[in-house]
Amino acid sequence: MIALAVMGLSIGAIIGWNLPLRIPAVHARYLAIAVLAGLDSVFGGMRAEIEGRFDGVVFGSGFFFNMLLAAGLTYVGDRLGVELYLAVVVALGVRMFQNVGAARRLWLSQYRQKR
Amino acid sequence: MRQRSGQVMLVVIFAVLGFMVTTQIRNQQRLVGMLPLRRADELTALLRAAEAERDLLRYELASLRVRLEEVAASESAAIAALNRELASLRLLSGVSAVRGPGILVTMHDSQRPRTRQQDPNVFLIHDDDLLKVVNELRAAGAEAISINGQRLTALSEIRCVGPTISINSVRVAPPIVIAAVGDAQTMEGALKMRGGVVDQLSLWGIEVTMTRERELLVPAYDRVLSWKHARPAEVRGTP
Numbered sequence A: 001m002i003a004l005a006v007m008g009l010s011i012g013a014i015i016g017w018n019l020p021l022r023i024p025a026v027h028a029r030y031l032a033i034a035v036l037a038g039l040d041s042v043f044g045g046m047r048a049e050i051e052g053r054f055d056g057v058v059f060g061s062g063f064f065f066n067m068l069l070a071a072g073l074t075y076v077g078d079r080l081g082v083e084l085y086l087a088v089v090v091a092l093g094v095r096m097f098q099n100v101g102a103a104r105r106l107w108l109s110q111y112r113q114k115r
Numbered sequence B: 001m002r003q004r005s006g007q008v009m010l011v012v013i014f015a016v017l018g019f020m021v022t023t024q025i026r027n028q029q030r031l032v033g034m035l036p037l038r039r040a041d042e043l044t045a046l047l048r049a050a051e052a053e054r055d056l057l058r059y060e061l062a063s064l065r066v067r068l069e070e071v072a073a074s075e076s077a078a079i080a081a082l083n084r085e086l087a088s089l090r091l092l093s094g095v096s097a098v099r100g101p102g103i104l105v106t107m108h109d110s111q112r113p114r115t116r117q118q119d120p121n122v123f124l125i126h127d128d129d130l131l132k133v134v135n136e137l138r139a140a141g142a143e144a145i146s147i148n149g150q151r152l153t154a155l156s157e158i159r160c161v162g163p164t165i166s167i168n169s170v171r172v173a174p175p176i177v178i179a180a181v182g183d184a185q186t187m188e189g190a191l192k193m194r195g196g197v198v199d200q201l202s203l204w205g206i207e208v209t210m211t212r213e214r215e216l217l218v219p220a221y222d223r224v225l226s227w228k229h230a231r232p233a234e235v236r237g238t239p
Helices: A002-018 A030-052 A054-081 A082-115 B002-033 B036-073 B077-093 B127-141 B186-190 B197-201
Strands: B098-108 B142-148 B158-161 B164-167 B169-173 B176-181 B207-218
Touching: A002 B002, A030 A054, A030 A082, A030 B002, A054 A082, A054 B002, B036 B098, B098 B127, B098 B186, B127 B142, B127 B158, B127 B176, B127 B186, B142 B207, B176 B207, B186 B197, B186 B207, B197 B207
Parallel strands: none
Antiparallel strands: B098 B176, B098 B207, B142 B176, B158 B164, B164 B169
């Protein structure tokens, strides 16, 4: 599972590094927010995996849907003149910490039980 | 089969994530490279270089003008009359330096302590203050005027540029020294008139001091005279 993830990540990284895709400065923030949402989904998936309730469909749909939602909220915020992307950053940031923390605690307790 | 498609899905998702992250990193590197701050630095360097070049050319122009005067002086008496007219026109246009009696007007920004509510702008010398002084001097018969070494010609501007004042496209800052050749008594009287320019400026604490000089030197206009649009026109009779 981890091997698959690393493999996918490196394939994407190699493509991204060699494909000179230029994002205009105006739209750079949408990509940044989408990346953040993607990272959040990955951490959520990690936690679910350790908890033993990982579902590929939930993970895949959440990954893409959250990205679109985050970028969409940022867009709406820009239209309205409200810095909505800050709300996205805060919400996703807090969630990432929670998920990583929960995953770490679960993993530690599993590790101790094994010994 | 279901297991296998799930694995492919996982790889694809992570590939998308990796692609987005690297794209974002590369774009961010590019964006940081063109921060406005760095741009301003570059422009400052360019401006410095251009100004250095301008000063060099100005020096060259001055030496060439000296040569022109030498040549003009060595000509025969037959064109003496023409030369006289030329000298007069050169005085008027400002391309030759002027010597003569006059006054030196020195202006300082206000040193008066001010409260926080007061607008600091009114205590500084502005372009319109200079314009008023120059206007008054001209009205009092000044024949040649320079401000901080910049000769005022028919084409000179006196204009605010940020915190400084631009005269002949050269930035000038207080203390301002105005040299005016003309009748010293008349010019001093015009400036010091009750309710006049000096009176108004002293309201804000802007110091204006005047000294009469027996012999003043007003420098020449040190830029190239180039005409892009104006051409001499033949006009018959008085217009």
